Amino acid sequence: MSTDNLYFILVEPQMGENIGAVARAISNFGFYNLRIVKPRDGWPNLKANSTAAHGKFVIEKAQIFEDLKSAISDLNLVIATTAANRDMNKRVINLPEIKEAVTRARYTKIGVLFGRESTGLNNQELIIADWVVNIHTSIINPSLNIAQAACLIAYELSQVKPTQVLTINQSASKQELQLMLDHITNKLEEADYFKVSEKKAGMLQNIYNIFTRADLTSSEVRTLHGIIKALTGSKKWLL
Amino acid sequence: MSTDNLYFILVEPQMGENIGAVARAISNFGFYNLRIVKPRDGWPNLKANSTAAHGKFVIEKAQIFEDLKSAISDLNLVIATTAANRDMNKRVINLPEIKEAVTRARYTKIGVLFGRESTGLNNQELIIADWVVNIHTSIINPSLNIAQAACLIAYELSQVKPTQVLTINQSASKQELQLMLDHITNKLEEADYFKVSEKKAGMLQNIYNIFTRADLTSSEVRTLHGIIKALTGSKKWLL
Numbered sequence: 190m191s192t193d194n195l196y197f198i199l200v201e202p203q204m205g206e207n208i209g210a211v212a213r214a215i216s217n218f219g220f221y222n223l224r225i226v227k228p229r230d231g232w233p234n235l236k237a238n239s240t241a242a243h244g245k246f247v248i249e250k251a252q253i254f255e256d257l258k259s260a261i262s263d264l265n266l267v268i269a270t271t272a273a274n275r276d277m278n279k280r281v282i283n284l285p286e287i288k289e290a291v292t293r294a295r296y297t298k299i300g301v302l303f304g305r306e307s308t309g310l311n312n313q314e315l316i317i318a319d320w321v322v323n324i325h326t327s328i329i330n331p332s333l334n335i336a337q338a339a340c341l342i343a344y345e346l347s348q349v350k351p352t353q354v355l356t357i358n359q360s361a362s363k364q365e366l367q368l369m370l371d372h373i374t375n376k377l378e379e380a381d382y383f384k385v386s387e388k389k390a391g392m393l394q395n396i397y398n399i400f401t402r403a404d405l406t407s408s409e410v411r412t413l414h415g416i417i418k419a420l421t422g423s424k425k426w427l428l
Numbered sequence: 429m430s431t432d433n434l435y436f437i438l439v440e441p442q443m444g445e446n447i448g449a450v451a452r453a454i455s456n457f458g459f460y461n462l463r464i465v466k467p468r469d470g471w472p473n474l475k476a477n478s479t480a481a482h483g484k485f486v487i488e489k490a491q492i493f494e495d496l497k498s499a500i501s502d503l504n505l506v507i508a509t510t511a512a513n514r515d516m517n518k519r520v521i522n523l524p525e526i527k528e529a530v531t532r533a534r535y536t537k538i539g540v541l542f543g544r545e546s547t548g549l550n551n552q553e554l555i556i557a558d559w560v561v562n563i564h565t566s567i568i569n570p571s572l573n574i575a576q577a578a579c580l581i582a583y584e585l586s587q588v589k590p591t592q593v594l595t596i597n598q599s600a601s602k603q604e605l606q607l608m609l610d611h612i613t614n615k616l617e618e619a620d621y622f623k624v625s626e627k628k629a630g631m632l633q634n635i636y637n638i639f640t641r642a643d644l645t646s647s648e649v650r651t652l653h654g655i656i657k658a659l660t661g662s663k664k665w666l667l
Contacts, residue, residue, distance in 0.1 A: 219566035
């Protein structure tokens with residue numbers, strides 16, 4: 190992992206002051222890639238510039254996205270941050286474990302998601318993540334400011350030694366994975382797999398989780414496309 | 429160490445917003461003892477209440493002091509936080525090492541000092557500390573917000589397991605140590621030890637450092653008082 194390849198992603202942040210404080214905190218630990226999905230008060234934001242202090246350059250080069258999907262499409266690993274432990278069928282790690290977790294060199298581009306100040310990340314956004322990192326706070330005051338959360342993540346990740354990137358067997362990008370999932374979904378729809386329409390969303394979530402957890406390489410994603418084609422092109426093989 | 433026995437001490441903090449953010453951050457990790465030496469804008473401070481959010485109870489029970497000496501007089505171990513590494517003849521530790529450092533059970537009451545937003549702690553304040561903890565920040569933006577620093581310290585210390593306190597051989601309190609140093613200083617003055625007045629401050633610093641680093645117990649401090657008395661009461665023993 191290198192600082193170049195780590196992306197801090199704020200999902201619908203509400204207060205400019207917090208966006209600026211995140212920029213300051215991540216740059217304190219050598220990080221500078223900030224992506225923002227639909228900032229509530231638009232962009233640019235003067236308050237963000239002001240609280241960023243010497244981290245203003247992070248604000249100036251921040252990338253703005255219309256939705257989370259496009260903000261993560263070129264990444265290989267997405268880690269969501271949560272306070273509460275939600276039962277999500279995801280790999281859940283504690284904050285101190287994040288160092289070891291990202292050390293695996295095959296994740297070349299890593300994104301860390303931070304939710305809204307008011308409500309965090311919703312379930313749909315958590316499903317997109319490969320892992321969930323829990324920051325354990327005290328019952329006397331569990332609610333952590335978003336810039337404090339970003340600071341803690343940046344601090345922990347600044348302790349990870351840069352490792353050599355393996356270009357062989359690299360994890361598929363989120364876009365490659367999504368195209369494959371779209372492929373399956375279309376074929377399943379054609380096959381009338383989702384008979385009960387109100388169950389469709391849940392069924393798709395389960396499928397998404399399976400393939401997200403599998404940590405597929407680009408080559409494996411291509412293999413799956415081939416399998417889907419083969420299976421659907423010649424149905425008699427299945428019977 | 430237990431959360432009851434850890435004191436976060438802000439030395440002449442300037443902005444109420446930061447005091448509140450410190451209160452919020454330390455309570456996020458289970459700490460609640462806040463001491464403030466001469467807050468610039470007086471006390472109480474409405475902005476501190478506001479940014480403390482659910483950590484407001486920490487602000488409400490914060491203790492205000494007129495000087496650093498009285499703010500640490502009942503503590504056994506004082507740790508100063510600095511960004512830059514200053515040559516101080518002190519034990520200097522990196523932030524991740526603080527967990528192991530405070531695990532020593534004999535330090536029953538521990539204070540962590542945070543300096544002014546503008547200039548940090550001055551040398552005189554650093555001398556008072558037993559240890560200095562460096563929070564390594566990046567050259568791209570070394571300046572860490574005081575509440576972020578407090579958050580990182582609180583996060584690291586929240587990972588320390590509570591240990592049984594040894595009441596035998598407990599470290600002397602800062603007050604006990606100071607009285608002993610005053611005793612030596614007075615006797616040295618009487619003996620015309622500080623011949624060159626402009627060198628006196630430096631000489632006292634060296635003496636202070638020696639006895640601070642020695643990590644004396646209450647019983648050892650009493651022994652030193654006895655030694656000073658014996659030495660000065662019967663000077664012929666020295667000749």
